[in-house]
Amino acid sequence: MIFVTGGAGFIGANFVLNWLAQSDESVLNFDKLTYAGNLNTLKSLQNDPRHLFVQGDICDTAVLDSLFAKHQPRAIVHFAAESHVDRSIHGPAAFIETNVNGTFSLLEAARKYWTGLSDEAKAGFRFLHVSTDEVYGTLEADDPPFSETTAYAPNSPYSASKAASDHLVRAYHHTYGLPVLTTNCSNNYGPYHFPEKLIPLVITSARAGKDLPVYGDGLQVRDWLFVTDHCAAIRRVLEAGKPGETYNVGGWNEQTNISVVHTICDLLDELAPKASGSYRDQIRHVKDRPGHDRRYAIDARKIERELGWKPAETFQTGLRKTVEWYLNNNEWVAQVQSGEYQNWINLQYQQG
Structure with missing residues (x-):
């Protein structure tokens, strides 16, 4: 059995499926x-x-201890995290609690469990920590992409909390010998993505006839990774990654935010055309968020060279699959768009 934290979230649920x-x-x-x-x-x-689904908090060490003792997992894949930069700006405390304190609690429970295993089970055990490229900070237009040796320089409460969790994971390997693996991925997209993030937000807002909010000039650059490609990378790292190592996982798909929005609009114009005009007509530029990193890019050569993984999807193929999924899953979309979600959107994307 493997123990997955955060397995009902976007990436975690895709991984479980x-x-x-x-x-x-x-x-x-x-x-x-x-x-x-x-x-x-x-x-x-x-x-x-x-x-087997269990609802609980990774900060609850007693529950973690009992789950390890009862189920005897051979590996942990740790997705559980608060992950939205905008929310971390409005309320950073939850990010420190889950991403830092929660990861610490999980590491402690894992160390206690791992210490009691047989030598053979100890050698085979893995703690895989799923992190983000945002821990590396921001890049200028002509800078080389982030590599596994890039110095950490987080710029938001979210990325700082993930950087702290990465450091804890590293420390538990070097201090206690816990066989850990860390992956730092670029922006994920695909089915089941909660519509506060850029791609699902644009798809769902466009179909609802609402404004499509774009921060500032829209020229921020991100590397985009289709979620099933990310899941395949995690499986490969879990299978063959070297304990103590970090693997950057990227899609080799750098795009400006405005280009992403334009591409989504063009796909919707093709797949679900409006009665008149283009979905591009709904684009509205809004005030940029504080401390907005200008560019992220991942150098994913290490994981390809050492483990043989590379993404199967291009941005064009992955984005088409994503748009088609949202068009075909209206019930799922309607279910997640609660009053709380709408209140957040109204707060966050006031025009300016």
Whole structure:
């Protein structure tokens, strides 16, 4: 059995679905079910005995201890995190609590459990920590992409909390010998993405006839990684990664935000055209957010060279699949767009 934290969130749920589609090994799925956790994403696993869901908080060490003792997992894949930069600006405390304190609690529980294993089980155990490229800060237009040796320079409460968690994971390997692996990924997109992030926000807002908010000039650059490619990379790192190592996972797809929005609008014009005009007509530039990093880019050569992984999707193929998924899953979209979500959108994207 593997123990997955945050397995009802966007990337975690995709990972669980992909894992059980390709393996008979069971998953213990532990998720707090905050606003971004959604059991409807896992509906297809409702009667699958290989999927055991437990609602809980990674800060709760007593629950973690009991789960390790009862289920004896051979590996942890740690997705659980507060992950939205904008929310971290408005309320950083939750990010410190989950991303720093929660990761510390999980590491302590894992260390205690791992210490008591047989030598063979100890050698095979892995703690895989899923992190972000945002820990590296920002790049100028002509800077080389982030590599695994790039110095950390986080610029938001979110990225600072993830950087802190990365350092804790590293320390537990070097101090206690815990066999850890860390992945730092670029911006994910794909099915089941909570619509506060750019791509699902634009798709759902466009279809609803609402403004499409673009921060500042829209020329911020991000590297985009289709979520199933990310899941495949994590499986590969878990299988063959070297304990103590970090692997950067990227899509080799640098795009400006405004280019992403234009491409989505063009796909919607093709797949779900309006009665008149283009979805581009709904684009509105809004006041930029504080401390907005200008460019992220990932150098993913290490994971390709050492583990043989590279993304299967281009940005064009992945984005088309994503738009088609949202067009075909109106019920899921409607379910996640609660009053709390609408209040957040109204707060965050006031025009300016």
